[in-house]
Amino acid sequence: MILVDVRAVTQPVGIMRIIATVLTCLCFSLVATAGHDLSPYWAWCMFTWCFCFFFTLLILILEFSTVNTKLPFAWDDFTAAFAMLASLMCLSASIIYPIFFTCMTCHLQIGASVVSWVCSGIYVGEVVLTRLRPSGENIGFLSTIPGMMKMLETFLACLIFMSLETGQFHHSGLQWCVAVYSLCFIFALLIILLSLGQLLSFFPFPFDKLVIIYNILSAVMYATAMVIWPLYSFRNNGRPATCGSFCSWDKLVVVTMMTIFNFAVYTLDSVYSVWIVFLARNG
Incomplete structure (x- = not known):
């Protein structure tokens, strides 16, 4: 039976994930509006924001519906690993995109760059919170x-x-x-x-x-x-x-x-x- 866990979206980690979902969606929307580029670095930035948006939203949905408790793998380890990966990916996109695709009059690109930096900070905050476990609690390998x-x-x-x-x-x-x-x-x-x-x-x-x-x-x-x-x-x-x-x-x-x-x-x-x-x- 699938239940609803409101704490998934009201606890600090859940709130951070909601903010990250909105920000990553805003990033790839702004960049898509600004126009397409054939560079692999542009593709990496777009992939980063879309990837982070999709999996952050998926984590929110699975925890809110408590489906995550029925999955056959270490959920806490997965979310900690994803937060680490997402913070690295967003950080790289925040550096790469403004260097290669932003100019002084590119307002959409500047906006996407700023939002991406904020999003990087949100994911770093999630990493910190997932590392703050009670003393003695077992943590998975990817959280070490x-x-x-x-x-x-x-x-x-x-x-x-x-x-x-x-x-x-x-x-x-x-x-x-x-x-x-x-x-x-x-x-x-x-x-x-x-x-x-x-x-x-x-x-x-x-x-x-x-x-x-x-x-x-x-x-x-x-x-x-x-x-x-x-x-x-x-x-x-x-x-x-x-x-x-x-x-x-x-x-x-x-x-x-x-x-x-x-x-x-x-x-x-x-x-x-x-x-x-x-x-x-x-x-």
């Missing part, structure tokens, strides 16, 4: 620091994929880098899905130690990509004089920066996981 790092790793990989172009990785070294980005992304996503589905207990071996091995391998693989990608991308390839405010060459820089950031995240994830599993538990 390693889980949040996994969300950040997949998010940075998405930014890398968005910046890649087919003609950029003709060399075997660059193809290795793309393989690194893809493999690490797939396995990080698999860990997230297994955590949400509460399937970790079915593994015949300690899953946390498997994650440590994955983190270390990913950090090493990203270290090779951090060297190889700029080496083969920029060798005898200076910025073209015809390159405007943003061109394909600049995307190579974006991929390089995101590779460095993700290497740092995987390294921190590895160190923290080793400390938690082998030192903190045995201390």
Whole structure:
């Protein structure tokens, strides 16, 4: 029997989700009114606002109707992970959209940019509230620091994929880098899905130690990509004089920066996981 839980829309987290739903709807409505653009960055911003709007509204409906209690996965872990992902996505859209698509006389674009920044703050507030659980209450993997790092790793990989172009990785070294980005992304996503589905207990071996091995391998693989990608991308390839405010060459820089950031995240994830599993538990 489906009941109605009014607290889902009257508690602080519920109110924040209502505000986020309205703001994300306003963002993509303003941008759609301003006009379409073929840039993958424009598509990313629109996808971000539509994605956040849809899932925030879905979470509100499921909690209001108490259907969420009947779902076969860790609901609290899912909502915490979504709030983290939504805050990262909105933050990226809030930076990307005004840089590439806003001018001094673009009133709709300026409005969308401002609203997106406010929406980012709302989702960050939701992350903070979902982290403020009573002492002793069990929290899922994605609500922990390693889980949040996994969300950040997949998010940075998405930014890398968005910046890649087919003609950029003709060399075997660059193809290795793309393989690194893809493999690490797939396995990080698999860990997230297994955590949400509460399937970790079915593994015949300690899953946390498997994650440590994955983190270390990913950090090493990203270290090779951090060297190889700029080496083969920029060798005898200076910025073209015809390159405007943003061109394909600049995307190579974006991929390089995101590779460095993700290497740092995987390294921190590895160190923290080793400390938690082998030192903190045995201390």
